[in-house]
Amino acid sequence: SKQHNQSHSLHIIEQRKGERAMAAQAETIEVPSDAELLQAQADLWRHSLYYLTSMALRCAVEHEIPTAIHRLGGLASLPDLMTALSLPSVKMPFLGRVMRVLVNSGVFATDNDSESGVELYRLTPLSRVLVHGVVADEHHSQKYFVLGVTSPHYTEAALGLADWFKKDTEPPVQSPFEEKFGVPLFDEKTALLDEELDAVVNKGLAAHDNLGIATILRECGDIFKGLESLTDCCGGDGTTARALVKAYPHIKCTVLDLPKVIDKAPTDGVINYVAGDLFHTVPPSQAVMLKV
Ligand SMILES: C[S@@+](CC[C@H](N)C(=O)[O-])C[C@H]1O[C@@H](n2cnc3c(N)ncnc32)[C@H](O)[C@@H]1O
Known part of the structure; x- marks a missing residue:
């Protein structure tokens, strides 16, 4: 009908108006304020270069800088680190830059020597878990x-x-x-x-896996009370299970993991190790633990 054709034409006109508005919008863009623009530029640099923070962390770990600071008594100047790491002196300013990135990201912290005013690096909780080669309760180097x-x-x-x-x-x-x-x-x-x-x-x-078990036992130990047997499913080398048995010696602990892991597990008699696939069978116990 004539009325139907008119309404159809109106619809098409409206649709085209919408398309023209969208096209015009795509060709213009809201300009941020000066303050927003400066902040955006700073954030852009930060986000684009984030990988350098990861790589600085990797560099520090490869050179065992946390371990060096620990061995130097927990405080080290840049020259102390250069000597401890046996690095060529020409690289000292560059190590200083890497350390600045890592201080800014919380991996290390700094103090100033009260007499000389020299900047000294110290460990933070994050870099303390990166100290390697120290055998201590609850310490698992990351x-x-x-x-x-x-x-x-x-x-x-x-x-x-x-x-x-x-x-x-x-x-x-x-x-x-x-x-x-x-x-x-x-x-x-x-x-x-x-x-x-x-x-x-x-x-x-x-x-x-082994970093947090002591905290779990302290904070959530109640969940293990009253248990007589437990299977730690995918329990790896059994470190978690051993910590559990140490806290609750009456729990009979079984660790299930893949044969290649169980083959290397310690045969200390404390834990019953079972090689297998959790998707096929899980050794029976009163409770099964799945911890990731
Ligand atoms: C994330 S790690 C272990 C986590 C560990 N439960 C913890 O938090 O202490 C994953 C473990 O699962 C084991 N795994 C992977 N697939 C498995 C499977 N199909 N059956 C049994 N274990 C498996 C691996 O060998 C590895 O030791």
């Missing part, structure tokens, strides 16, 4: 965690993120790491990809 997650394989996979999004694949969707290297993250097959990476990642995971 050196290998840092080396694993900042490794060339991990960073290369992250660099491929934009390309990974473009690829249309059938579910289940593989992670960027698996798509690039053909093995999933934290998988047994990592050793086939790179034995060194596998060793670093396994040590890093064990360090991460």
